[in-house]
Amino acid sequence: NHKVSASNNVSLREFGCEQNLLSRPDGSASFVQGDTSVMAGVYGPAEVKVSKEIYDRATLEVLLQPKVGPAGVREQSQEQCVRETCEAALLLSLHPRSSLTLILQVLHDDGSLLSCCLNAACMALMDAGLSMSCLFCGVTCAIGADGDIIADPTAAQEKESRALMTFAIDSTERRVMMSSTKGSFSVQELQECVAVSQKASEKVFQFYRDSVRRRYSKNL
């Protein structure tokens, strides 16, 4: 027995985003969800080492730096999730034998970190002017002890949940591109979380559009 919020609206924390804030990378963005904040920098298409080059597409490398301490195995698995999502959305075949590097720096983690990383990554890739077939966004859902689904949970809510899921949703058909789950849940709960994430992704994509519009408005 579970309940999703009574109104049909999914409540997310307040978003914040800024593009082109770093001077060295070719594209950069910072994304804030509540208190969780991630900064992303993109370099590319640039030279690639012959050992890493792929003959018909670009080589994408993702590096995730936590706020404290060196990157460990957990960061490596998060990097893989982000990399798989980006590879599905980018048109990599336009830049064979080149390298694309995406660097994510965690500024503060108050829950929903992986989805914040995905959102920062998408805005940074757009800022760098890399060709993409669609946009993507990340949404995290937590299933509480009494079965209710919380979208965009804080760190405290994540700690008390019995399952935690992050989905990457694409902008054209709202399908799931990547999923990363932890904990125990039923098939029905999984499907409900997917539905909640798809609904939440509408707000995120509208926020992307408003951010990019604001960015280009001063040059128009």
Place this chain on the structure above:
Amino acid sequence: CDIDILKEKIGEVLLPGDEFVFESEDTIFLTDNVKPERPVCGPGLRQSGNRLVVSKSGVLRHKPPHTFWMDSQQWRYVPAKAETVIGIVTSKSGDIFKVDVGGSEQASLSYLAFEGATKRNRPNVQVGDLVFAQFTVANKDMEPELVCIDGSGRANGMGVFGGGGLLLKVSLGLVRRLLAPQSDIRSDLEQLFPCELVVGMNGRIWVRASTIQQTLIISNLLQSCDTLTAPQRREQFRKLQKGGL
């Protein structure tokens, strides 16, 4: 007509994944003078069958009759044929110079691709020199190739240059605005002080004015043009013209 769907969006900000679908015409009327208009896609737009998809975020621009492209802000250059760029010579090996143009690989420049160059009369190009050249080969599968002569064998402004000036890196959008036919920035600059400018489409600009101070002023101005709006820029130029530094 279907192109009108696109024309409505001119000047609007679009994101990757935004799609425009054209209805295909099944019947062709032999008596019709009007052919169905097909849009010509420039950078940032991709066409597959009767679908047009945006692949870069930016503002949709239009040039009549039916050319459309996305005007986006970008820093990293991707070589394209027939574009003139400023390159830095990085090595000389045999008959070919390797030139860094800021792309994903270095371009090659043959020593014979200079005006008046023969096997006996080699051009005076050293490692570290700046060259203004044009791409003859630039696609995603092959190594880019540069030449310093045009189709008829004349230099036409291209070749080695560079004593006494300053090389800067700016965004590709600023370079396109400088090279546009009626450029506000260029006309504002002309009223400041006389200077020599070489503008490469890879985002590199070389500046030389009569004194080092003037060179630095112009280079700072150009770099700040990326972040200033048009009124703010004109304010800066006006302050400089009045003599304040």
